[in-house]
Amino acid sequence: MTLEKEENIVRQILEKAPYAEGKVRRVRRIEFHIPVERIREFLTLLKESNFETMMQITAVDWIKDGDIELVYQMWSYTHAVHAFVKTRIPREVEKAKVPSVKDIYPVAETYERDAHEFYKVYFEGNEKLEMPWILEDEDREAGVCHRKDFDMLNYVKRKYKILDRFEEDKENYVI
């Protein structure tokens, strides 16, 4: 199978966005790396290039690098191509900020709320971030999240006191 279609799309987008790095991964999968301050500009460009839908925003916690990677997953019905748009922001909670893209892709609002709750990434311009989402107030105050440094097992033990029963006979209980 040739990758002509994918190569053309990547070339055309890179011509308009010289700040980006892009490559073809395989058939129907392309990838871009963008500096975080230009993410809005780049996603506007993608929307003009017939990437109609945002599939999701994934936050990946790279604890060793001290970064949070945001992967905007875009799908184009016109080209039938899936694009990974990756950007990195610092891991510290006060610095983990990125502009919201909900005016470009309205569906992003929901994924931004999700990433804010579970990865503590702040999306500037999304006023729904502070609304109650999945977690209960109690958990949110305790700092429950999906980040790698949050010890979920200990928290569950402390909160529900369920696993302690099993530890009467076993010294180390492992799920």
Add this chain to the structure above:
Amino acid sequence: MVSQEELIREARENGMELLPLDKDTYELFFGPQHMATENYSLILKLDGHRVVKAIANPGFLHRGFEKLAELRPWYTNIALLLRICVPEPDVPEAIYSMAVDELMGWEVPERAQWIRTVVLEMARVTSYLFWTMGLSFKLGVYTAGQWAAAYRERFMALFEQLTGARVYHIYTIPGGVRRDIPGDKWLRQLKDTVEYVKNKLPDFDNILFENYITYNRLEGIGVMDKKFALAEGVTGPNLRATGVKADVRRLDPYLLYPELDFEVPILKEGDSLARALVRRFEIEQDLYILEQLLEMGPPDGPYKVEDPRLKALPRFKVPAGDAYAHVEATTGDFGVYVVSDGGNKPYRVQIRGPSISHGIRVIEQLLVGARIADVPVILMTLGNCPPDIDR
């Protein structure tokens, strides 16, 4: 009889915090225990029986699948992730396996591909029958719902023979499938079942889809147009009901779908009726696909890859990298993003449930102006699966 004002005063005196409301509107918490919402919760502000404002209130089914998946070995995650959406457990199995296959660089054997395709199509038919049951119950046509449940049961029995389990199959695994098909008898039974259900579809038309009451309850309710649907990321039958010919099986083909002949039904109206009818047409296409697959017959060969790394499953490691796989589920475009750091557990797994796009923002907008009786119907025709959102 105690008046409402007295009740409110009494509640306030007893320390209940009630929201200040306008004179004519009141607030109603709809779900999660309400039967018609299927464990989903909505906060509705109503004026009489009209919805003025709707706020989606997810989180009642959240079990932290994504975090749990990071704590379990690669293979064990199959038994976890398939619990996301009950009517269609084969879809999360299949996408997760496809993503791991891509990371491992495995080419799945032809026989396994054939079996996976059959399983996915059977899952689609069972899921649509389950949905038909739900819609019938919400419209009050209980007979059709009980038929649908009975026909679904025939497929469940076949699943039980194939996988050993009725609902949660744990069958599609990275590298192929867990075990071979039981034999020719099973194939004959599947063929009979497909034919049987196909012959019964006109009955559903008579009692449900061509019913005067159905038309009255669904037509012109919860209308969305093409532009709105694309901007909000709506996928699957809901998008096809607005006139967009989009199907992952055609656009991003996987397994044996490029070799199969089927149509992608579309309608233009974008209302609840169009969404229901698109699903009705799709049952027919899925049964047609199953017929073709059975005619083709399972190819010879192994049913999973022969790889020495599969010998020690808990220590089974996946090379570093990331992959995204998606399939066409009955609720929409179901995807998974898997990141590996080279260890024996995934570094990050994110499930893209189709309901997250139409279950939060879209439903909040579609419900405005609807009657309270339409709320379950709109939820049902959108094919909302709450665990997709609360994964």
